[in-house]
Amino acid sequence: xxKNLVIVESPAKAKTIEKFLGSDYTVKSCFGHIRDLAKGDDxxxxxxxxxxxxxxxxxxxxxxxxxxxxSKEADVVxxxxxxxxxxxxxxxxxxxxxxxxxxxxxxxxxxxxxxPAILKAIENPRGIDKNLVDAQQARRVLDRLVGFELSPxxxxxxxxxxxxxxxxxxxxxxxxxxxxxxNQFNYxxxxxxxxxxAVGGKQMEAELGKRFETEAEAKAFLENCKGADFSIxxxxxxxxxxxxxxxxxxxxxxxxASRKMGYGVSVTMSIAQKLxxxxxxxxxxxxxxxxxxxxxxxAASYITSNFGAQYSRPMRYTTKNDSAQEAxxxxxxxxxxxxxxDGTPQEKKLYDLIYKRAIASQxxxxxxxxxxxxxxxxxxxxxxxxxxxxxxxxxxxxxxxxSTDDDQEDDTSKMLPPLSVGEKLVLNQIQATExxxxxxxxxxxxxxxxxxxxxxxxxxxxxxxxISTIQKRGxxxxxxxxGKERNFVQLTLEKDEIARVDRTEKFxxxxxxxxxxxxxxxxxxxxxxxxxxxxxxxxxxxxESEFDKIARGQLVWNKMIEKFYxxxxxxxxxxxxxxxxxxxERTIGVDPETGKTVYVKVGRYGxxxxxxxxxxxxxxxxxxxxxxxxxxxxxxxxxxxxxxxKLPRVVGEFETKPVKAAIGRFGPYLxxxxxxxxxxxxxxxxxxxxxxxxxxxxxxRISDANKLLKTFAEDEEVKxxxxxxxxxxxxxxxxxxxxxxxxxxxxTYEMVSKIIAAEAKPASKKTAAKTAVPAKKxxxxxxxxxxxxxxxxxKK
DNA sequence: CAGTGAGCGAGCTTCCGCTTGACTT
Numbered sequence: 001x002x003k004n005l006v007i008v009e010s011p012a013k014a015k016t017i018e019k020f021l022g023s024d025y026t027v028k029s030c031f032g033h034i035r036d037l038a039k040g041d042d043x044x045x046x047x048x049x050x051x052x053x054x055x056x057x058x059x060x061x062x063x064x065x066x067x068x069x070x071s072k073e074a075d076v077v078x079x080x081x082x083x084x085x086x087x088x089x090x091x092x093x094x095x096x097x098x099x100x101x102x103x104x105x106x107x108x109x110x111x112x113x114x115x116p117a118i119l120k121a122i123e124n125p126r127g128i129d130k131n132l133v134d135a136q137q138a139r140r141v142l143d144r145l146v147g148f149e150l151s152p153x154x155x156x157x158x159x160x161x162x163x164x165x166x167x168x169x170x171x172x173x174x175x176x177x178x179x180x181x182x183n184q185f186n187y188x189x190x191x192x193x194x195x196x197x198a199v200g201g202k203q204m205e206a207e208l209g210k211r212f213e214t215e216a217e218a219k220a221f222l223e224n225c226k227g228a229d230f231s232i233x234x235x236x237x238x239x240x241x242x243x244x245x246x247x248x249x250x251x252x253x254x255x256x257a258s259r260k261m262g263y264g265v266s267v268t269m270s271i272a273q274k275l276x277x278x279x280x281x282x283x284x285x286x287x288x289x290x291x292x293x294x295x296x297x298x299a300a301s302y303i304t305s306n307f308g309a310q311y312s313r314p315m316r317y318t319t320k321n322d323s324a325q326e327a328x329x330x331x332x333x334x335x336x337x338x339x340x341x342d343g344t345p346q347e348k349k350l351y352d353l354i355y356k357r358a359i360a361s362q363x364x365x366x367x368x369x370x371x372x373x374x375x376x377x378x379x380x381x382x383x384x385x386x387x388x389x390x391x392x393x394x395x396x397x398x399x400x401x402x403s404t405d406d407d408q409e410d411d412t413s414k415m416l417p418p419l420s421v422g423e424k425l426v427l428n429q430i431q432a433t434e435x436x437x438x439x440x441x442x443x444x445x446x447x448x449x450x451x452x453x454x455x456x457x458x459x460x461x462x463x464x465x466x467i468s469t470i471q472k473r474g475x476x477x478x479x480x481x482x483g484k485e486r487n488f489v490q491l492t493l494e495k496d497e498i499a500r501v502d503r504t505e506k507f508x509x510x511x512x513x514x515x516x517x518x519x520x521x522x523x524x525x526x527x528x529x530x531x532x533x534x535x536x537x538x539x540x541x542x543x544e545s546e547f548d549k550i551a552r553g554q555l556v557w558n559k560m561i562e563k564f565y566x567x568x569x570x571x572x573x574x575x576x577x578x579x580x581x582x583x584x585e586r587t588i589g590v591d592p593e594t595g596k597t598v599y600v601k602v603g604r605y606g607x608x609x610x611x612x613x614x615x616x617x618x619x620x621x622x623x624x625x626x627x628x629x630x631x632x633x634x635x636x637x638x639x640x641x642x643x644x645x646k647l648p649r650v651v652g653e654f655e656t657k658p659v660k661a662a663i664g665r666f667g668p669y670l671x672x673x674x675x676x677x678x679x680x681x682x683x684x685x686x687x688x689x690x691x692x693x694x695x696x697x698x699x700x701r702i703s704d705a706n707k708l709l710k711t712f713a714e715d716e717e718v719k720x721x722x723x724x725x726x727x728x729x730x731x732x733x734x735x736x737x738x739x740x741x742x743x744x745x746x747x748t749y750e751m752v753s754k755i756i757a758a759e760a761k762p763a764s765k766k767t768a769a770k771t772a773v774p775a776k777k778x779x780x781x782x783x784x785x786x787x788x789x790x791x792x793x794x795k796k
Numbered sequence: 797c798a799g800t801g802a803g804c805g806a807g808c809t810t811c812c813g814c815t816t817g818a819c820t821t
Contacts, residue, residue, distance in 0.1 A: 036814095
C-alpha cells in the first residue's frame with residue numbers, strides 16, 4: 001500500500017498526475033463536491049446563525065467510503081483540489097467527512113497539470129484556508145436562500161414548477177430586455193453612396209463619407225455628379241497590425257464553436273469533455289488565458305521549426321476579468337506536436353479549433369498595409385474614399401482568424417490598383433442605396449454566455465447548464481425565424497442618366513437565437529417589480545466583493561448573510577402575502593365578424609387568444625385558440641390573433657374521410673384517418689388545397705412503409721422499424737434497442753420478446769436501486785427506457 | 797401533434813457549482 005494518498009477533483013487529472021508521481025503515491029478523484037446542503041427547506045438555520053446542514057450526496061457515498069478507507073491506510077493525505085473558492089471548500093469537506101488527522105493532511109495546489117508544477121506543489125504544502133472556505137459557504141447559502149425563497153413566491157403568484165435564482169433570473173432578463181429593445185426599435189434608413197471607377201481595366205469602389213437621410217437629397221447629390229470630374233486628391237499609406245486572440249477559455253471556446261460550427265454550448269462542452277478525457281486537451285472548464293511555461297516553450301519550438309522563427313512570438317496572456325479565479329490553464333492541446341487527432345468528426349473539428357487558436361496565440365502579429373485614396377468631385381465639397389489593404393506579413397493569420405458576432409456590412413477591403421495623386425478617374429456609375437439601421441442582435445446561447453461572463457455571473461462549469469435550465473423551464477426558446485421583406489430604393493447614375501428602382505430585401509431572419517416566452521416575460525416582470533435587488537445586473541458583482549472580504553478575513557460569513565437575509569426575507573413575506581398575481585392579459589381589438597372583444601392572456605396551458613367575454617350562457621361562450629410558438633401576448637396583432645381561429649380547417653375529403661389542416665406542437669400538420677402528416681414549410685397551412693394534401697398523405701404512406709422492416713404474426717403490436725440510428729423494436733408506444741450488429745432478417749419473434757422482457761426489467765431495477773432518494777423520481781424513471789426519450793423530445 | 801382556459805385542493809416543484817456517467821428512436 002502506498003504511503004501517500006492524493007485527492008484531486010477530476011479522474012482524468014488523477015490518471016495524469018499518477019504518472020508524474022512515483023509508486024509511493026496513489027492518486028484518486030473525489031468527482032467534485034462530495035457533499036452539499038440537505039435537500040429540504042431546513043438545510044439552513046435561518047432563525048439563528050445560518051449554520052448549514054450538509055449531507056453527503058447519494059451518488060458520492062461509494063467514493064466517500066473508498067476515500068475513507070484509503071486515507072486511513074495512508075501516511076499522508078494530500079488534498080489537491082483546485083485553487084479557488086469551490087476547490088478550497090471541497091478540500092475542507094473532504095477533511096471533515098473523512099475525519100482527516102490534521103498532522104497527516106497537506107493541502108496543495110497547482111494551476112497546470114505538468115510534472116514540474118506538481119512536484120513544486122508537493123514541496124510547498126499548506127493548510128486549508130478557512131476564510132476561503134467561508135466565502136464558499138456564504139456563496140452556497142446565499143444561492144440556496146435566494147433560489148428556495150423566490151421560487152415558491154412564483155409558484156404562488158405565477159405558476160407552479162417555476163424557478164428563480166441569482167444566475168438564471170438575470171440570464172432570462174437579458175433575453176427579455178433584448179427582445180423588447182428589438183420590438184421597440186425604430187428602423188431608420190439613409191442613402192449610402194458608392195461610386196465605381198474603371199482603373200486600368202479593373203474596377204475600384206469608393207464610398208462617400210456621409211449618408212443622405214432622404215431620397216431627395218441623394219438624388220440631388222447624383223444630379224450634381226452629372227458630368228463632374230473625379231480625381232485622386234490624396235493617397236495615404238498606413239501600416240497597421242493585427243494581433244492574435246488569446247487561447248480559449250470556456251466562454252470564448254463556446255462562442256467560437258457557435259460562430260464557426262454552429263454548436264450549442266452544451267454540445268461544445270461534451271465534445272471538449274471527450275477530448276479532455278482522451279488526453280488531447282487541457283481542462284475545458286476554465287476562466288484563465290494563462291499557458292504553462294512548458295506549453296509556451298513547446299509552441300515556440302513547434303512554430304519555429306514548422307513556420308520559421310519570424311512566426312514565433314512567445315506571449316503570456318493575463319486575464320482581465322475580475323471574477324476569474326484562474327485555477328486552471330487556458331484550454332490548449334496537451335501536445336503541440338498533435339496537429340491532428342483520432343476521433344469523431346466533431347471531436348476533430350473542435351480539436352482543430354482549439355489547436356489553431358492556441359498556436360496562433362503564440363505567433364507573430366500580422367502586418368497590414370492600408371491604402372486610403374481620397375477622391376475629389378468637381379463642384380462638390382464632399383469626397384469619396386477608396387480603401388485597400390495589403391497583407392505584408394501573415395503572421396498568425398497563417399493558421400487562425402477569430403470571427404465576430406456582428407456580421408455587419410461587408411467592407412471587404414481589397415487591394416487597390418496602382419494610383420497616383422492628381423490622376424483623373426473614369427466613372428462607371430454611382431449608386432445611392434437605401435440602407436436601414438439594425439437593432440442589437442438577439443442572443444445566441446454563446447453570446448449570452450459572453451454577456452453573463454462580462455457581468456461576472458455564473459462560472460465556466462455552469463454556463464451550459466444555466467442555458468439549458470432557462471430553456472427547460474420554458475422561459476426562453478431557441479428558434480429560427482423567417483425573415484420579413486421590405487422595400488428599399490436604389491438610384492443609379494450611369495452615363496449621366498439617373499435611374500430609380502424599387503427593390504426588396506429580407507431582414508430580421510434568425511437562426512438558433514434565444515427568444516423569451518410569455519412565461520419568461522411574466523416572471524421577469526414580476527421579479528423586477530418586487531425583487532429589484534436580485535434582478536440588478538450588478539447584484540452578483542456586489543455579493544462577490546463581499547465574498548472577497550470574507551476570503552480576506554475582513555468579514556464574517558454568517559454576518560454577511562444575516563445582513564442580506566433580513567431585508568430580503570421581509571420582501572419575500574410581503575410579496576407572498578400582498579402582491580397581485582402577474583399575468584399578461586391584454587385587449588387587442590374587436591372581432592369584425594361578431595363585434596366581440598378579442599383578448600390575449602396566459603392560462604394553464606400557455607398563452608391563448610379569446611373572442612368574447614366569459615358568460616354562463618352556453619351559446620355565448622367565448623372561443624379560444626392557443627398562440628403559436630414565437631407569438632407573444634405582448635406583441636401579437638389583432639390580425640394574427642384572428643388567424644388563429646381559422647384553424648383547424650377542413651381541406652376536403654379523401655377516401656371518404658375528411659382531411660383537416662391545423663397547427664400542433666411540432667408545427668403545421670394534416671390530419672387524415674387519425675394520422676398526422678407534417679406540412680412542409682414551403683406550403684401554407686391556411687391555403688393548402690386538397691390535391692396537394694393528397695400528395696403529402698401518399699408520400700407519408702410510402703415513407704411509413706419504408707420505415708416498417710418486419711412484422712410478426714404472433715403479435716401485431718411488435719414491429720421492427722427503421723429509425724434515425726438504424727433498426728429498432730417498437731411495441732405499442734414503447735421502443736427497444738436491438739443488440740449491436742443484429743441482422744434484421746434473422747430476427748424471430750422469440751428473440752424479440754426476449755429482448756423486450758430483458759430490457760424492461762433490469763433497466764427499472766437499476767434506476768430504482770441507484771436513486772433511492774425521492775420515491776417519486778424512481779417512479780418516473782421506471783417507465784420503459786424509450787418512453788423517457790419520447791418525453792424528452794416532446795419537451796424540446 | 798387536443799381546440800382546453802371555472803374553481804378547489806393535495807402534493808409536488810426550486811438554487812449554484814464542482815465532477816462524470818448512463819443514455820440515446
